[in-house]
Amino acid sequence: MGWRREAAPLLVLLATMAALPFLVGESDVYLANDFLITALFAMSFNLLLGQAGMLSFGHAAFYGLGAYTVALLYSKLGVPIVPGILAAPLVAGVMALAIGFFVVRLEGMYFAMLSLSFAQLIFSVVSSWYSFTGGDNGLPVSPPDWLLPTNAYYYFTLAVVSVCIGLLFLVRRSTFGAALAAIRENPQRAAYLGLNVRVYQLAAFVLAGALAGVAGSLRSPLQQMAFPSLLYWTQSADPVLMTLAGGVGAFIGPIVGAALFVLLTFVVTSHTDYPLFAFGAVVLVLVLFLPKGIVGTVEGWWDRRRAKPAPATPPQAAHAAAQQEGSRP
């Protein structure tokens, strides 16, 4: 799959998001900001599921840790949020290293359950340690004056999220990403080719955790609060559902899933108290009828349309073109 085809929709999206504050009102910009953060959270999750084949049910731990890193640094030490946002991936990454050390030893459902258990453990600590985290009262965060306007914080988030997604884009095509794809496809074969499977899985877990930490660190200044619910297990279910809805195999799948999730939640919350119930139902229908997700299905449809005139081109020419494509640096 050509890198241009995956980069093009990202650039279009970036341009659209950059123009958005000129086109819509402030409350919609706030919603778009919510979407950007949620999209990064889901994208970091799909580095594990889509690239490395690791289904984590505890990804919210790192999201919440990022949010609390900013909030704790701010309220306990008076550190402004920008240094806090820089510290968040380090804290989340170190925690992912500690948890990952244990969980990558397990596979499949056992990996999922142990990651969930660790996440719930961290949730319990955060929600009951009132003197330090404020427990379920949450912990306040206030952005500095220059980041207080909705549009200013929106552009700040857009910049950080774009850099992180750009990083994920490079990782997907890197030699490290190729090793993760091999491990996802056939871990036994990967080991017998000389890859230390556990170390690569751990590295992916740490990188995904750190980027989820970035997403979380952007979340608490947006809401001006860090809440324990950011670490709760239902929060871990969100990126799973978003990724399945958008498409596990497609790079922008989780972004599309996040857009759907944020919009649906916004629409549904005004009518019911159970937005996850509505989103779950939508994902159920999508998974049943579009098993490759929205983006995967659109890509498949696009490929079939383009494949139709293919017999007209001689196979040798197509082969030469393919070789050229492959040899391009």
Next chain:
Amino acid sequence: MTDAVLELRGVSKTFGPFKAVTDMSLSVLKGEIHALIGPNGAGKSTLLNMVAGGLPPSAGEILFAGRSIVGLPPHQIVHAGIARSFQITSIFPKLSVIENVRIALMARQGRCRSLFAPAAGVMQDDALALLEQVHMERDLDRPAGELAAGDRKRLEFAMALAGAPELMLLDEPTAGMSPEERSLVTAIIRKINATRGVTVLFTEHDIDMVFSTAHRITVMHQGSKLTEGEPAAVRANPRVRELYLGEAAHA
């Protein structure tokens, strides 16, 4: 026997009460093509799996180039210089043919650690050379999972060749292949052995292929060694004729 590249001393493997391999000793000499034959269930695959690090032996010692490799994980055994192929072909089905070979090359060279350097085009010439060797240079961009069984087997063979191993463990390298593919793979085994001095330990049910390719043959029966020797001597052994060759002739 001092120039044995692989040496097994009293190796056993039990699964509960079942004895898969019992007190096997075996020397694979440097630069030889050594065949491991025997009826189904003789313990051939279990033995290869123990050498490759997939199964810990219940007892005994395995030496590679004079150094014990018991207890090493598979990826370290690969980097020591031992490559393997599986009886049931093991490839990366959703990756393309060239990506399959490329990852094999990159993994062996320790070149999978960059988060940013693109994988596309890495070691392209080496990957193409390997695929040309197994006559698969035309299917570069096809998903490996779409290939026919014989093609998948040849691809896996190319992946085992990647990184110039010192010893290759091949579990039925030509099973399920057409006669043309069989002679191609046999010719490559002979060629890398003759030109690069690669030592090969392989199992195979095709008796003609075994006797025409192997320098020495070890016959296993019910987890133990029945006999070991040059093809002519093994063929003449009455126990081997009774237990295995006779059976193969009926199959």
